[in-house]
Amino acid sequence: MDGDVIRAALDQELSRFGDHAIDASMTLIALDESAESVMIAALSERDWDVVVIGGGIRKxxxxxxxxxxxxxxxxxxxxxxxxxxxxxxxxxxxxxxRWL
Structure with missing residues (x-):
């Protein structure tokens, strides 16, 4: 899959959160040893109401x-x-x- 196409789709979805007045951010992780520290930094950034885990990791x-x-x-x-x-x-x- 084309990384630029995927990134554009993810950016579009992130902008949809704003359309619904939901303050959101997205964290992309590399499939290497940096994944854990990147996730911990993002999760510790603030108190989150919900964390959505995408199918790219789950499936x-x-x-x-x-x-x-x-x-x-x-x-x-x-x-x-x-x-x-x-x-x-x-x-x-x-x-x-579903969880907000």
Missing amino acids: PEPLLPLFEQVVNLVRRHARKAAIAFNTSGGDSVEAAK
Whole structure:
């Protein structure tokens, strides 16, 4: 998949949060040793109401250990946040709204 196309779609979805008056941010992680520190920094940035974990991490079977790591980091570093799952990059707003 084209990284620029994916990034444009994610940016469009992030702007949809603003259309719904939801203050949101998005964190993209590299599939390397930096993933954990990047996630901890993002989760510790503020008190989150909900964290949406995307299908790009959740769906590919080879990424199962990373998915587990993400869920556990959310539990540890954003304890008050609900955890939501989108079905695609285009319905993250709806996933978040289920818990807001």
